[in-house]
Amino acid sequence: MTHRREQGIGSLSRLAEVNIETIRYYERVGLLPSPPRTPGGHRSYSDDHRRRLVFIRRSRELGFTVDEIRNLLDLVEGGHGCGDIQEAALRHLEDIRGKIADLERMARTLAETAARCEGGDAPECPILDILSEEDKPL
Amino acid sequence: MTHRREQGIGSLSRLAEVNIETIRYYERVGLLPSPPRTPGGHRSYSDDHRRRLVFIRRSRELGFTVDEIRNLLDLVEGGHGCGDIQEAALRHLEDIRGKIADLERMARTLAETAARCEGGDAPECPILDILSEEDKPL
DNA sequence: CTTTTATCTGTAGCGGCTACAGATTGCATA
DNA sequence: TATGCAATCTGTAGCCGCTACAGATAAAAG
Numbered sequence: 250m251t252h253r254r255e256q257g258i259g260s261l262s263r264l265a266e267v268n269i270e271t272i273r274y275y276e277r278v279g280l281l282p283s284p285p286r287t288p289g290g291h292r293s294y295s296d297d298h299r300r301r302l303v304f305i306r307r308s309r310e311l312g313f314t315v316d317e318i319r320n321l322l323d324l325v326e327g328g329h330g331c332g333d334i335q336e337a338a339l340r341h342l343e344d345i346r347g348k349i350a351d352l353e354r355m356a357r358t359l360a361e362t363a364a365r366c367e368g369g370d371a372p373e374c375p376i377l378d379i380l381s382e383e384d385k386p387l
Numbered sequence: 388m389t390h391r392r393e394q395g396i397g398s399l400s401r402l403a404e405v406n407i408e409t410i411r412y413y414e415r416v417g418l419l420p421s422p423p424r425t426p427g428g429h430r431s432y433s434d435d436h437r438r439r440l441v442f443i444r445r446s447r448e449l450g451f452t453v454d455e456i457r458n459l460l461d462l463v464e465g466g467h468g469c470g471d472i473q474e475a476a477l478r479h480l481e482d483i484r485g486k487i488a489d490l491e492r493m494a495r496t497l498a499e500t501a502a503r504c505e506g507g508d509a510p511e512c513p514i515l516d517i518l519s520e521e522d523k524p525l
Numbered sequence: 526c527t528t529t530t531a532t533c534t535g536t537a538g539c540g541g542c543t544a545c546a547g548a549t550t551g552c553a554t555a
Numbered sequence: 556t557a558t559g560c561a562a563t564c565t566g567t568a569g570c571c572g573c574t575a576c577a578g579a580t581a582a583a584a585g
Contacts, residue, residue, distance in 0.1 A: 257551090257562075257563075258562085258563070258564095259561095268543080269562095269563085270543060270544075271541085271542065271543080273564095273565095274541075274543090278540095278541090287550085287551085288550095289549075289550045289551070290549080290550075290563085290564060290565095291550065291551080291562080291563055292563080292564090301519075303518075303519060303520075304518045307517065307518045307519070308518055309541090310493075311493050311496060311497060311518075312490070312493045314541090315540070315541070321518075325515060330506075330507055330508030330509055330510065330512070331504045331505055331506055331507065331508070331509040331510075331511070331512040331513075331514070332504075332507045332508065334504075334512055334514050334515060335501050335504040335506055335514060338500070338501045338504075338514050339497075342494055342498055342501065345490050345493055345494045346494060348490055349487055349490045349491060352450070352483050352486055352487045352490070353487060355448075355449050355483055356480060356483045356484060356487065358449060359476055359477075359479065359480045359483070360480055362476070363473050363476045363477055363480065366469045366470075366472075366473040366476075367469055368468075368469055368470040368473055369468055369469065369470045370468030370469070370470065371468055371469040371470075372468065372469075373469070374473075375469075376469070376472050376473060376476050377463060377469075377472060379445065380441075380442045380445045380446055380459075381438055381439075381441055382441075395531070395532075395582090396531085396532070396533095397530095397531060397532075406573080406574080407531095407532085408573075408574060408575075409572085409573065411533095411534095412572075412573060412574090416572090425581080425582085427532090427533090427580075427582070428532085428534095428580080429532055429533075429582075430532080430533090447572090452571080452572090453571075453572070454571095
């Protein structure tokens with residue numbers, strides 16, 4: 250029986266591995282519900298908050314935006330089945346693959362161009378050429 | 388002889404394919420030198436400005452940050468040879484490859500997990516599992 | 526000269542935090 | 556119980572790289 254009861258924001262921060270300031274930020278933007286407060290006004294979190302916060306962190310680690318996470322959380326709350334969630338994940342996967350493709354184009358261009366450099370003090374520099382000659386396509 | 392003389396910001400924007408607001412932004416942050424002004428206060432650009440602006444745009448397209456571009460421009464101005472520039476490009480290339488690796492990790496996790504989904508209204512969802520169970524590594 | 530278009534400055538917003546300042550609360554020890 | 560220190564509070568501002576406005580003025584076209 251792991252009965253961790255109410256806990257402060259610092260403890261939640263350590264358990265969920267999320268910055269304290271970030272936790273308050275998530276509350277402000279409506280990702281994490283406002284917890285009850287102690288008589289003195291300190292936030293007091295339950296295990297449910299912790300689970301939700303871990304969900305948020307993991308989603309961020311997988312590259313979901315705050316907006317997308319809001320949607321994911323709505324799907325979960327709404328008791329939607331696996332299908333909708335899978336669909337959201339696959340959409341996001343496509344985004345990621347698009348970004349990878351962009352970066353690979355950049356990397357290819359840079360690598361190819363840098364390979365043509367002679368280095369040293371050579372005045373001619375193929376990198377400068379592709380950067381400044383506007384009529385040559387990348 | 389292509390003697391385009393002084394021109395306004397709109398014309399520069401079209402030639403260099405950079406947004407007008409972005410041009411003024413680059414001037415504010417010190418990437419593009421402040422051009423002379425007409426008696427009425429409008430910016431008046433030369434071909435040098437255009438070349439430099441194209442350089443900036445291309446660098447951004449290759450993923451260099453504004454700071455990195457400032458450094459690149461310093462290298463160029465300083466008459467440094469190909470070697471230094473090549474070095475900067477290779478450093479940047481490593482950054483890009485790091486980002487690609489990050490994104491590929493995300494994509495792999497998402498793809499593998501989504502593949503285990505049964506879809507439909509199944510109550511069990513492997514995606515939700517990896518998102519909320521904090522003791523399972525991604 | 527009048528109209529239209531171009532440009533001007535300044536400010537604020539985006540996302541996703543992070544970093545402060547200055548006030549207050551909570552808890553442990555003497 | 557007093558005290559001292561750590562934890563937390565709110566509010567605001569900054570980061571990057573733009574983008575979008577509003578309201579005023581300049582330039583070009585008719």
